[in-house]
Amino acid sequence: MIKCHLSRIMGEKKLKIADVTRATGINRGTITRLYQETALRVEFDVLEQLCRYLDCDIKELLEIQPDT
Amino acid sequence: MIKCHLSRIMGEKKLKIADVTRATGINRGTITRLYQETALRVEFDVLEQLCRYLDCDIKELLEIQPDT
DNA sequence: ATCTTTTGATCTCCTTAAGATCAAAAATCA
DNA sequence: TGATTTTTGATCTTAAGGAGATCAAAAGAT
Numbered sequence: 001m002i003k004c005h006l007s008r009i010m011g012e013k014k015l016k017i018a019d020v021t022r023a024t025g026i027n028r029g030t031i032t033r034l035y036q037e038t039a040l041r042v043e044f045d046v047l048e049q050l051c052r053y054l055d056c057d058i059k060e061l062l063e064i065q066p067d068t
Numbered sequence: 069m070i071k072c073h074l075s076r077i078m079g080e081k082k083l084k085i086a087d088v089t090r091a092t093g094i095n096r097g098t099i100t101r102l103y104q105e106t107a108l109r110v111e112f113d114v115l116e117q118l119c120r121y122l123d124c125d126i127k128e129l130l131e132i133q134p135d136t
Numbered sequence: 137a138t139c140t141t142t143t144g145a146t147c148t149c150c151t152t153a154a155g156a157t158c159a160a161a162a163a164t165c166a
Numbered sequence: 167t168g169a170t171t172t173t174t175g176a177t178c179t180t181a182a183g184g185a186g187a188t189c190a191a192a193a194g195a196t
Contacts, residue, residue, distance in 0.1 A: 016141095016142070016143090017142075017143070018141070018142055018143080028142095028143085032143080032144080036144095041153085043151095
């Protein structure tokens with residue numbers, strides 16, 4: 001299972017979904033899905049834009065969870 | 069730009085596309101696109117299966133390239 | 137209380153991966 | 167070398183789910 005840490009990172013930076021939407025131009029629905037962890041895939045340019053805006057690495061955003 | 073290092077990793081391990089297809093069950097077209105770097109997005113479960121099979125981390129497979 | 141902003145929910149449209157197939161190229165073997 | 171098997175490139179259709187938009191409710195600000 002792949003875990004997306006967007007909500008934690010945004011929390012740490014006190015960012016709202018609307019902030020990320022405004023700053024990156026990424027569709028709000030897309031960010032919401034990643035935030036809520038309902039997304040099953042990701043476009044490479046979305047991943048890149050998010051990392052750049054959040055000033056983080058891919059590995060900080062996406063992590064492979066060990067099986068439970 | 070996001071760089072996918074699948075071809076290099078497969079090369080190092082001397083794996084063919086057919087090998088990865090067989091072992092992971094991922095569609096050959098999907099692996100080919102990642103190998104040729106024509107894919108524009110990736111399903112999370114494909115990413116996970118590839119990392120597990122190749123025994124690598126997401127960061128070894130996907131990297132954000134600095135602008136050229 | 138009113139106005140603005142944010143967010144959750146939901147809808148349609150569109151892109152592209154998934155999956156399958158065919159033929160050519162490459163590799164394996166007799 | 168010729169025959170057989172394997173691998174791969176190309177391409178087509180189908181389908182999944184993100185893109186984009188909208189509406190209403192909730193939250194926040196004035």
